[in-house]
Amino acid sequence: MREFWFFWSRAAVRCCRILMFEAIIPLVDSTDVLTVFGARDQHVRRLRDALGVEISHRDGKIRIRGDEASVATATEAIEQLREIVERRGVIAPDDVTLLLSQANGDGEVTDQKPVEVMQAGRQVQARTPGQANYLEAIRENELIFSIGPAGTGKTYLAVAAAVEALKREEVRKIVLVRPAVEAGESLGFLPGDLQAKINPYLRPLLDALREMMDYEQIERFRERDVIELIPLAYMRGRTLNEAFIILDEAQNTTVAQMKMFLTRMGTGSKIVVSGDITQTDLPSNTRSGLTDAIKRLKGIKGFQLVKLSNADIVRHRLVQEIVRAYEEGPRKRKR
Numbered sequence: 001m002r003e004f005w006f007f008w009s010r011a012a013v014r015c016c017r018i019l020m021f022e023a024i025i026p027l028v029d030s031t032d033v034l035t036v037f038g039a040r041d042q043h044v045r046r047l048r049d050a051l052g053v054e055i056s057h058r059d060g061k062i063r064i065r066g067d068e069a070s071v072a073t074a075t076e077a078i079e080q081l082r083e084i085v086e087r088r089g090v091i092a093p094d095d096v097t098l099l100l101s102q103a104n105g106d107g108e109v110t111d112q113k114p115v116e117v118m119q120a121g122r123q124v125q126a127r128t129p130g131q132a133n134y135l136e137a138i139r140e141n142e143l144i145f146s147i148g149p150a151g152t153g154k155t156y157l158a159v160a161a162a163v164e165a166l167k168r169e170e171v172r173k174i175v176l177v178r179p180a181v182e183a184g185e186s187l188g189f190l191p192g193d194l195q196a197k198i199n200p201y202l203r204p205l206l207d208a209l210r211e212m213m214d215y216e217q218i219e220r221f222r223e224r225d226v227i228e229l230i231p232l233a234y235m236r237g238r239t240l241n242e243a244f245i246i247l248d249e250a251q252n253t254t255v256a257q258m259k260m261f262l263t264r265m266g267t268g269s270k271i272v273v274s275g276d277i278t279q280t281d282l283p284s285n286t287r288s289g290l291t292d293a294i295k296r297l298k299g300i301k302g303f304q305l306v307k308l309s310n311a312d313i314v315r316h317r318l319v320q321e322i323v324r325a326y327e328e329g330p331r332k333r334k335r
Contacts, residue, residue, distance in 0.1 A: 236260055
């Protein structure tokens, strides 16, 4: 069986009998390989799972096998990861996610201004055009609503923008808010003080925050009330000046709660409201404050609605398929 060789993106590629292609990236430094592959091969495993290719390293060479298109995409991704290692010396999970997002055809994000967070050497960037529009809306408006399916970065990017505003002293504090609504199951009695009781509801916001700042810095800011994580019910009666306020899971607010929340806005403040209108956990006869507010606020100066779609999902590749499956409904069984 003859083998046909050609060159693509600095890697030698050959076509095998079963129409499998193999790319070889030669002369790779062993230290760089460890960084590119990641701890326990975590970066390479994501490429393998997402693109359906085999990736291995032997004798100073990285070998990539699979169908032609997947091999080309994986080879380009490995080359870009090598360039990141040469430039920064380390690869973040976000770097791999961005490469996979672009490989999935989500579009390239150009001329984008990165978000500056407080963790040393870390920047947050939009990974899709929809996310870039979202960040631009946050920068240009005082009241922003973001709706879209799970995994589109609604909360993550809002928290990143809030941290950037605090770092630049554009605001004096960050307030992260969530309605205490259980998603279809009762948690029952929760032991501990108030913070322990509300912690399960606020955990997603805290998880996002910990990717932007060091743990000790978060705790210092919380002690000084520079950062607050509170349930929606505790917003009543307050006026928040020079604050960046984020309401997460807003589809689970009632109309009255949404009105109460929005009227907390004080001088020099910014509000970002995010939610997924397809995942409401309110009683069936209760109208969502999110959908109600979108209709009421349309046309108000300083307000902008951003709609994110399945194309903006940047979690595991299966999340897009899962969301699509639920949107389409149960598939008809073949007889």
